Amino acid sequence: MKKPDIFNRMLEKRRQAALTARKGSGREAKSRVMIAMFCFCAFYVVIGGRLVQYGMADDQATASIPRADMLLASRPDLVDRNGEILATDIRTVSLYAEPRRIVDADEAIERLQTVLPDLDIRTTHRKLSSDSGFQWLRRQLTPKQQADIMALGIPGIGFRPEKRRFYPGGTTASHIVGHVNVDNRGIAGMEKYLDSQGLADLFDLGMTVDEEMEPVALSVDLRVQHIVRDELAAAMERYDAIAAGAVVLDIHTGEVIAMSSLPDYNPNIPSQALEKDRMNRMSAGTYEMGSTFKTFTTAMALDSGRVRMGDSFDASRPIRIGGHTISDFHGKHRVLSVPEIFIYSSNIGTAKMAEVVGVQGHQEFLTRLGLLTRMQTELPEVAMPLQPREWKQINSITISFGHGVTTTPLQTAVAAAALMNGGKLIQPTFLPRTEAEAMAHAVQVVNPQTSADMRELFRLNSLEGSGRRADVEGFRVGGKTGTAEKVVNGRYSSDVRFNAYLAAFPMDAPQYVVLVVIDEPKPEEGQHAATAGLNAAPTVSAIIRRSASLLGVQPKYGRDGSAMLVSY
Structure with a gap:
């Protein structure tokens, strides 16, 4: 074979190989271009679809990419039993900074102080000098503050819409x-x-709701709440007291109408x-409730079946036990019937009724009434009552008239x-709770006859005893006073x-319990004493x-209890 032929054939093969390689490379490049075009098209189709979706959706439904004012989730309104607003959300704005965009921190602070004179210079300078991308400067500005700061035109300073809780009733x-x-x-x-x-779990998960939340109704009647607070404020001033409290409770549903x-x-x-001294004394404070506890001692004695309304006890001489002397504040120094022990608030007679029941029975009865255990309710601020570690005879005697056990005033009202x-x-x-709902969880703690006897004693005390100043013509008020000496040093x-008056009305068919406590009252002008009958x-x-x-x-009104028509 001639050398030129061999050479030509080798040359031809290389030419064919190069042509095949060029064709393969072209096809591969074309495939890459097609894939890239497909990816770009798919990307923009997705973006376009989401934009259309957001454009057609309701404002609240687009919270998956939250607006600035949706980053802080809404709270439902709180309303009273009549629909009056107690708490609601209002829109506000907060001031923030992007430190990386701040040109001169000192100048920015100096200008901000013209609107916010109480701005903490050291803290703010540290924030503006940091390398972070976001720092809060002031939460919840007023509209005027926002406008004034905006007019300063400081680079790197901005506003974020937020929600602020507002309480129209203020302190009420x-x-x-x-x-x-x-x-x-x-x-x-x-x-x-x-x-x-x-609600907190939703916040923690960063979730919001598509619709405005329904208001949450409370059992409180704002009108009665205002009256209670107003009268307490007047009493504190009149009797120069350090504190006061009150509760109005529906006895058939357990609803707190005012506190x-x-x-x-x-x-x-x-x-x-x-x-x-801003604590909630009615549920988060525990106190010796004084002679109001004689209500429960008397009910215990009657409910035990060992004491009857017609029984009598010798209250002519003080009781001496364990080096202590138990006497009466205004002793009658004679034998007293059960109603007389109650209306004269005899420590001696009450202690002797407790002795009839016994120490163990006494502790069990107060526990049954919920006075020695932590109260169960929605309000988080609830204190645990305190009692002796070991109940002895002397403990039972002093607890019978309200010394030696501390409990919350709200618990006292609930037991009453x-x-x-x-x-x-x-x-x-x-x-809010209906009577049927309340009865589904109610516990029978005393027999109905005991309850009837206690209603009789309450009314008798209002007519003839220490509760005469609590009576209101036409409304048949009954109750029991409590004047407890406080421990000092x-x-x-x-x-x-610490004075208290535990009342119920109307006594022919009680609907409400009212308890008022007044802490460290002084004698009213013209009076020489400051007992519960004179102030609570x-x-x-x-x-x-x-x-x-x-x-x-x-x-x-009238002897038969019917209303009278009067012409003027």
């Missing part, structure tokens, strides 16, 4: 409603209860809640309601008192007089 129901923190999270009262029912504790605070200024409603203990609620002081009882009378008609209680 502060301890019931509670308040939220700057992030709109409930930290006290029924606001905190709402979060415990799942107030003074000094209180404005939930629109949450920092006030941290000030001294059980003695007025036929003997059924109903845990209190701050939410480890000893009971006769000059420092008149305060109960004023509350009932102003609120009875709002509560639907019809007055009755």
